[in-house]
Amino acid sequence: MRNIGRKIVSAFLAVLMLSACVVQAGAVSVKEITAPSAVLVEAETGKVLFEKDCHQVRACASITKVMTMLLVMEAIEDGKISMKDNITASAHAASMGGSDIWLEEGEVMSVHDLIKATVVASANDAAVALAEEVAGSEDAFVEKMNEKAKSLGMKETTFKNCNGLDEEGHLTSAYDVAVMSRELIKHKEIFEFTSIWMDNLRGGKTQIVNTNKLLKTYKGITGLKTGTTSQAGSCISATAQRDGLTLVAVVLGSASGKERFTDAAALLDYGFANYCIYTPAFKEDIPEISVKNGMQPNLKAAANISGSFVIEKGKSKEVTYKLNVSDEVEAPVNKGDKVGTLTFYIGKDKLREYPVVASHIVDKMTFSSVFAMLFQCFVAL
Secondary structure (H helix, E strand, O other): OHHHHHHHHHHHHHHHHHOOOOOOOOOOOHHHOOOOEEEEEEOOOOOEEEEEOOOOOEOOHHHHHHHHHHHHHHHHHOOOOOOOOEEEOOHHHHOOOOOOOOOOOOOEEEHHHHHHHHHHOOOHHHHHHHHHHHHOOHHHHHHHHHHHHHHOOOOOOEOOOOOOOOOOOOEEOHHHHHHHHHHHOOOHHHHHHHOOOEEEEHHHOEEEEOOOOHHHHOOOEEEEEEEEEOOOEEEEEEEEEEOOEEEEEEEEEEOOHHHHHHHHHHHHHHHHHHEEEEOOOOOOOOOOEEEEOEOOOEEOEEEOOOOOEEEEOOOHHHEEEEEEEOOEEEOOEOOOOEEEEEEEEEOOEEEEEEEEEEOOOEOEOOHHHHHHHHHHHHHHO
């Protein structure tokens, strides 16, 4: 009977999701965002492009699973678990309410499928099963979640569980959600799951449908996670990419699912319409730097430019830079040592700072090194 029930619920969910109204991108402007808290950031640098009470502390429902997935992905990267590992569901994992995949105590499922269930179906039981595998217990895993949040500078976040079910003190902010979302999408494997619209588990016996309707309606959408509870309202962390620009739009506390998608689409539209990626170029020769007590009197240096930054469209010609290098350095100098900075601006607004580094080694002058040099000169004669 339980398997029949699963099939009925899965079929109903699929019909419900497919028949849902289409979210029209750009239906509102960012000035008309209805959610009480929202933020739009550029993924690489974290630059805030728009915010509305983004530091307001609120419940965030299943967006909690962004942090859960971050720790799971780190565990995979560190070799602690693998996608092919099988996990046996505990009684605790099987007892979760809310959205789930009806795990039964003792049921075995792979890490890969549990991640799929957590990301696509927002399965609370799957999230707990993964947490227990990574840390031994959900409580130990939640400790790791809070430690990670602290290390990322998430000052407005306290996790009480790994799935986002309403619990007193389980709180975050739109800004902090953006921070952990940026960190998660550094693990490109997560897009294998966040891009799934419809799939199945248990050899086709359980159908799952993504709760993120933007996957079907928004150009460039890549993820990331939705959430809904009575305390949190309707929430979403939406990621999208166009023309090399990756954005993260977070909406917390919407009155309905439709409103959260409309707000998220409006935020993303605003970002793509008004901002672009700028790749800096610096071809000038950097003056040689004097080296005190060095075996060579001067040091060559180069700007270590890596990565791009975001600017407003149409302002590329307004980008300026300031080169600041030391007049003199003390030997010894190692290749790659920082000897200055190259900073890019628009007006007085600082865009990005890159290090200027030593291009070669300069050893410190000693009696033995000077003697060796003189000996070599003598031999050469």
